[in-house]
Amino acid sequence: TERSLVLVKPDGFKRGLSGEVLRRVEAKGYTLVALSIFVPDQDRLALHYAEHEGKPFYEPLVDFMSSGPVTAAVIEGERCIEGFRALAGATDPTAALPGTIRGDLGRDWGLKVQQNIVHGSDSPESAKREIEIWFPGLA
Ligand code: GTP
Ligand code: MG
Numbered sequence: 297t298e299r300s301l302v303l304v305k306p307d308g309f310k311r312g313l314s315g316e317v318l319r320r321v322e323a324k325g326y327t328l329v330a331l332s333i334f335v336p337d338q339d340r341l342a343l344h345y346a347e348h349e350g351k352p353f354y355e356p357l358v359d360f361m362s363s364g365p366v367t368a369a370v371i372e373g374e375r376c377i378e379g380f381r382a383l384a385g386a387t388d389p390t391a392a393l394p395g396t397i398r399g400d401l402g403r404d405w406g407l408k409v410q411q412n413i414v415h416g417s418d419s420p421e422s423a424k425r426e427i428e429i430w431f432p433g434l435a
Contacts, residue, residue, distance in 0.1 A: 297372055297374055298372070298373065298374060298375060298376050298420065299329065299370055299371065299372050299376065299427060300370070300372075300376045300377045300416055300417045300423045301368070301370060301415070301416070301417045301423060301426040301427050301430055301431075302317070302321065302368075302369045302370075302371055302380060302415065302416050303366050303367070303414060303415035303430075304317050304318075304366060304367035304368075304369075304413065304414055305360075305361060305366055305412070305413060305414060306360060306361065306365065306366055307360075307402075307412075307413060308367075308401075308413035308414060309333075309364060309365050309366055310364055311401075311413075313401060313413060314333075314367040316397075316401070317397060317413070317414055318331075318367075318369065320383055320397060321369070321371055321380065321383070324373075324379060324380075324383060325373060326371045326376045326379065327371065327372045328369055328370075328371060328372075329370045329371065329372050329434075330368075330369060330431050330434055331368070331369050331370075332367075332369075332430075332431070333365050333366070333368070334365060334366070334368070335362065335364060335365050336361060336362055336366055337362060338358060338362055340429060340430070341358045341361050341362055342358065343429050344361075344426060344429050345357060345358060353408065353409050356407070356408035357409045359409075360407075360409050360411065368430045370427055370430075370434060377416070377417050377418070377423055380416040380417075381416050382396070383396060383397055384397050384398055385397060385398040385399045386398065386399075387410060387412060388404070388410060388412070389401075389402030389403050389404065389410065389411075389412045389413070390403055390404045392412075397413055397414055398412050398413055398414070401413055
């Protein structure tokens with residue numbers, strides 16, 4: 297079975313959507329195996345977003361992600377990495393299909409970074425890497 301890292305980003309946390317996101321995860325049939333709420337520091341975010349370093353949205357992204365609490369979760373279930381990406385919807389919340397978390401609950405706010413409510417790992421390799429960053433020792 298597979299594990300994935302899910303984050304309710306500061307926009308989602310601030311809007312009180314942590315429960316709604318976790319509800320959808322559990323309704324889909326995935327299990328919560330770890331859960332934590334805290335303000336991520338820049339060092340952790342630099343590790344998490346290493347692949348985006350140098351891109352124009354990198355600094356606004358790290359600033360945004362460290363602007364308030366996030367709800368971090370590790371979820372478990374067969375093909376939950378792909379499954380949560382499907383629940384989340386497309387990166388751009390304006391284009392994300394209705395029925396998805398971003399499509400139902402998100403939109404563009406005219407800011408420098410896409411505030412799109414959630415993060416989900418995109419491959420088994422990134423899930424392992426990200427779980428080690430957010431929940432050391434768990435993967
Ligand atoms: P995550 O689940 O958050 O990783 O989203 P993703 O996998 O759909 O997107 P990706 O990993 O490519 O980018 C990480 C985050 O950077 C996104 O969720 C957005 O918040 C932001 N981002 C990515 N691409 C762009 C972009 O082209 N413009 C802006 N403004 N923000 C972006
Ligand atoms: Mg990503």
